[in-house]
Amino acid sequence: MSLSLDEVRHIAKLARLELAGGELEATQAKLNGIFGLIEEMQAVNTDGVEPMSHPQELAQRLRADKVSETDRRAAFQAIAPQTEAGLYLVPQVIE
Amino acid sequence: MIDSSLKEIAAALRAKTVSAVELATDSLARIDAGNATINAFITVDRDGALAAARAADARLAAGSAGPLTGIPMAHKDVFCTEGVLTTCGSKMLSNFVSPYDAHVVTLLKAAGAVMVGKTNMDEFAMGSSNENSHFGPVRNPWNTDCVPGGSSGGSAAAVAARMVPMATGTDTGGSIRQPAALCGITGIKPTYGTVSRYGMIAYASSLDQGGAFARTAEDCALMLSAMSGHDPRDSTSLERDAEDYTRDLAQPLAGLRIGLPTEFFAEGMSDDVRAAVEAALAEYRKLGAVTVEVSLPNARLAIPAYYVIAPAEASSNLSRFDGVRYGHRAAEYGDLNDMYCKSRAQGFGAEVKLRILTGTYVLSHGYYDAYYIKAQKLRRLIAQDFAAAFEKCDVIAGPTSPTVAFGIGEKSSDPVQMYLSDIYTIAVNLAGLPGLAHPAGFGAGGLPVGLQLIGNYFGEARLLGVAHQFQQSTDWHARKPAV
Numbered sequence: 001m002s003l004s005l006d007e008v009r010h011i012a013k014l015a016r017l018e019l020a021g022g023e024l025e026a027t028q029a030k031l032n033g034i035f036g037l038i039e040e041m042q043a044v045n046t047d048g049v050e051p052m053s054h055p056q057e058l059a060q061r062l063r064a065d066k067v068s069e070t071d072r073r074a075a076f077q078a079i080a081p082q083t084e085a086g087l088y089l090v091p092q093v094i095e
Numbered sequence: 096m097i098d099s100s101l102k103e104i105a106a107a108l109r110a111k112t113v114s115a116v117e118l119a120t121d122s123l124a125r126i127d128a129g130n131a132t133i134n135a136f137i138t139v140d141r142d143g144a145l146a147a148a149r150a151a152d153a154r155l156a157a158g159s160a161g162p163l164t165g166i167p168m169a170h171k172d173v174f175c176t177e178g179v180l181t182t183c184g185s186k187m188l189s190n191f192v193s194p195y196d197a198h199v200v201t202l203l204k205a206a207g208a209v210m211v212g213k214t215n216m217d218e219f220a221m222g223s224s225n226e227n228s229h230f231g232p233v234r235n236p237w238n239t240d241c242v243p244g245g246s247s248g249g250s251a252a253a254v255a256a257r258m259v260p261m262a263t264g265t266d267t268g269g270s271i272r273q274p275a276a277l278c279g280i281t282g283i284k285p286t287y288g289t290v291s292r293y294g295m296i297a298y299a300s301s302l303d304q305g306g307a308f309a310r311t312a313e314d315c316a317l318m319l320s321a322m323s324g325h326d327p328r329d330s331t332s333l334e335r336d337a338e339d340y341t342r343d344l345a346q347p348l349a350g351l352r353i354g355l356p357t358e359f360f361a362e363g364m365s366d367d368v369r370a371a372v373e374a375a376l377a378e379y380r381k382l383g384a385v386t387v388e389v390s391l392p393n394a395r396l397a398i399p400a401y402y403v404i405a406p407a408e409a410s411s412n413l414s415r416f417d418g419v420r421y422g423h424r425a426a427e428y429g430d431l432n433d434m435y436c437k438s439r440a441q442g443f444g445a446e447v448k449l450r451i452l453t454g455t456y457v458l459s460h461g462y463y464d465a466y467y468i469k470a471q472k473l474r475r476l477i478a479q480d481f482a483a484a485f486e487k488c489d490v491i492a493g494p495t496s497p498t499v500a501f502g503i504g505e506k507s508s509d510p511v512q513m514y515l516s517d518i519y520t521i522a523v524n525l526a527g528l529p530g531l532a533h534p535a536g537f538g539a540g541g542l543p544v545g546l547q548l549i550g551n552y553f554g555e556a557r558l559l560g561v562a563h564q565f566q567q568s569t570d571w572h573a574r575k576p577a578v
Contacts, residue, residue, distance in 0.1 A: 008452070015410060015455040016417070016432070017448055018440035027452065033511045034402060034453055038466070041399040041473055051471030052478060053301055054331060055287055055527025055552070061330065075194040081424035088419050091431045 002032045097121055098257050098575070101166060101314045108155055108165045115151035115165030115209060119144045122167035122211045125258045129578065132239055135253040137172050137230045138180045139212040147209040154207055162317050164207030169262040171250045172213040173220055174200050174305075175294040183296045184218040184228040184246075187422045187442030197294025198326045199263060199305050206321040211259060214249030218444045219413065220265055220298045222246050223273060223516045226507045227446045234503070235278060236576040237542050241500040244274030247308070251278040254308045256578055261309040261318050265295060267302045268401055269495075269520025272532035275308060276495035276545020279534045281562065281572060282308045283315045285555045287527035288333035290319075291326035297412040299405035300331070302524045311572050312533060312562035316340040319555065335553075343560030349383035351561065354488030356391045359519055365498045367538030372494050375535035375546045375565070379492070382564060389484035389491065393476040397522035398514060400477070403457050403470035404525070409447075410454025416442060449510060478526040481549075490561055491549040494519050495532040499542035519547060529555045533562045534571035543571075 003011075008028045012019045019027060073086060082089040096104060096113050107113045123141055130136050144167070151165035175181050175193035177200075182188045196204070203210070217227040225233040225248030233248040235241040236256040243252040247264030251274035254262050264271040266284035275282025283306050290305035297303060307318040317340075324337035353376070364372070376386055418424035418438030425437035443451070457466035484491060496516060506513045523530040528549055535546035550558040566572050 003456070007456075011452050011456050011459070014459065015451050016414075016435040016439055017443070017451060018433075018436040019448075020440075027449070030449055030510055031452060031456075033509070034449070034514075037511050037514065038399045038402055038453075038457075041396055041403070041469060042465075044393075044396060044473060044476075046469060046472035046476070049472040049475055051468050052475035053471060055478060056333060058288070058331060058333075061327070063327065072194065076420070079190075079192060079194065079421045081418060081422075090419055091428070091434055093431050 003028060003035065097125060097167070097260055100311060101162065101260060101309070101317050104166055104260065105162050108160070115148040115155065116145060118165060119148035119167050119209050119211060122259055126211065129256050129258060132234060132578065133236055133252050133256055134231050134233050135214055135249040135256065135258060136169070136212045137182055137184070137215050137249070140179050140210060143179065144209055144211040151207045151209055161206050163203070163321050166208055166261065167211050167259050168203065168208045169212055169214045169250060169253050169259045170200060170210055171216055171247050171262065171264050173216060173265050173296045174263060175296065176200050176210070176213065179213065181213065182230070184216040184230060185442065185444065185447070186229040187416050189229060189423070191421055195294060198291035198328065199322050200294065202322055208321070214253055214262060216249055217246035218447050219296065219409070220246040220267055220270055221409070221446050221450055223269065223513050224506065225249065226503060227444055229444060232503055235500045236578045237279060238500065238540060239578065240502055241542065242277070242503055244277035244496070244500065246270040248274050250308050251275055251280060251282065254278070254280045254310065255576060257575060261307065261314060263305060263322070264308050265303055265305050266524065267299050267405060268524050269517040271306045271308065272495050272520050272530050272545070272547055273517065275532040276547070277500040277543065279543030279574065280308060280310055281312050281315050281531070281533045282306065283319060283531040283555065283559065284529060285319060285323065286529045286552050288331050289323050289555070291329040291332050293326055293328040299408040300412060301408060302405060311566050312531070312559045313341065313344055316344060316559040338556065340556045340559055343556040344563045346560045347383065348379065348561065348564050351384040351490070352488040353379055353384050353386045354389035354484050354491040355386050356389050356394065356484065356491060356493055358391050358394045359493035363497050363518065364494050365538070368494050368496070368498060368544050371536035371538055371544035372546055376492065378565065378569060382568060387488050389487055391480040391484060391522065393473065393480050394522045396473045397477055397525055398518060400470040400473040400525060401521045402453065402514060403466045404474065406450040406454035407458050407467050408454070410451045410458060413447070413451055446510065474525045477522050481526045481528060485551045490554070490558060493547050495545040495547040499538040499540065499544060523549055528552060529558055531558045531562055533565065534574070536571055
């Protein structure tokens with residue numbers, strides 16, 4: 001398998017990563033190296049094998065539906081790039 | 096005193112031959128002297144350390160001290176520390192002062208351990224050499240032209256250089272065991288779910304596990320006992336009581352069955368590492384253990400499976416860094432999407448971007464089953480291999496890394512070469528088993544070799560006991576670098 005430059009551009013767009021023109025070819029070459037390594041796993045027959053996500057096969061725990069956190073908005077917003085009147089500011093999205 | 100065992104330090108604190116403030120001051124002086132060369136620390140918290148040391152001295156005076164009270168330590172910069180810069184080795188978080196403590200940080204604070212600073216690491220714990228840090232590479236105290244291993248390279252180097260007697264780390268594919276081996280110290284990654292991931296900045300959540308670095312297995316046992324236990328804030332934390340990991344330290348090795356995986360002793364291991372590993376196994380046999388051959392036929396698939404699962408989870412986890420709530424935001428941008436793309440392009444380093452892109456691709460429409468699900472099936476096959484092996488043995492032993500520490504810059508241009516350096520450690524994370532690395536001699540260039548011990552689920556106490564018995568009859572763990 002090998003990724004085209006267009007595919008690399010498309011993945012970068014999905015990942016919200018700007019890739020400068022010069023970075024594109026180098027990234028393509030490295031990704032193709034990595035996928036060369038990954039493709040080794042396709043040779044193995046895994047028919048009937050259950051996928052494993054957690055070694056102890058945990059079920060998700062539920063907690064009681066009650067407030068457990070305190071209001072720490074000021075502390076959390078103190079480290080935000082841009083806030084105003086308790087709101088996070090981003091460029092205008094709706095005209 | 097920093098070079099003594101944790102038990103000796105604790106005894107000296109109780110005998111008042113040293114105070115916690117004196118220990119913290121000594122640790123800070125050692126960091127001041129060595130960090131310009133080693134670059135093990137990103138942040139040194141002088142005032143916080145001295146305040147914590149004074150509080151520890153008060154506890155010691157009041158008779159309410161525990162085994163770690165007053166002992167200096169360092170946290171890998173992946174752990175959130177309230178009021179202290181927490182960078183994860185990234186430009187993205189180079190201005191992030193955490194508003195809360197990780198669970199591990201809370202537990203070690205409660206134990207009275209004195210944090211002197213935050214250690215350098217590969218950005219977002221992605222790397223095997225510590226060359227991927229925004230804050231520059233960490234240098235191996237045994238040879239400063241060499242890497243310390245990664246991703247917890249700063250913690251390993253700080254303990255090896257005797258700046259602190261213990262440090263935390265995290266291990267997603269070998270990031271505690273490999274740097275412990277390359278720096279000549281002891282490190283343990285417990286069973287997945289033992290140490291809470293709350294406040295531990297996520298890389299690959301189904302594999303990430305916190306653990307301990309110290310000079311010896313006994314010290315690691317004391318530290319791990321203070322770090323473990325159920326935490327409801329981590330949905331994958333196991334509902335088990337905290338354990339005393341020192342309980343098996345005195346257990347003799349007579350009759351211990353050590354499994355040697357054929358696949359780990361095939362080609363790939365360098366001759367110097369092989370010689371040290373064989374000598375360590377001979378020592379184990381002298382102590383009464385027997386070695387048996389076992390097989391992990393799917394172990395070779397661990398690297399491809401890992402480089403699907405870990406990047407997939409990373410691409411999802413790292414989507415939170417969008418320049419809105421915390422972290423880096425580009426100075427100039429057009430619309431919202433442009434702000435995301437530029438902030439992330441500027442905030443993340445090259446290796447992190449590669450893994451996000453790999454993960455985005457394998458999770459994208461039409462590829463999920465072929466990659467992520469396929470890798471999770473291999474994960475089960477690997478776990479089944481270990482289960483079969485543990486029917487024939489009590490612990491598994493082998494190399495930690497195929498070579499001793501390599502040169503800075505030697506592998507950094509080819510990600511695949513770098514990924515292959517984790518061939519012996521990754522399968523353990525995929526299976527979720529505990530693993531430990533301990534000093535086992537020296538190889539080429541006088542650089543340390545680490546033996547890896549792998550235990551069955553919840554076998555940490557036994558693993559630490561096995562390594563402790565080895566350390567009672569060898570002195571590799573007592574050797575220290577000249578730096």
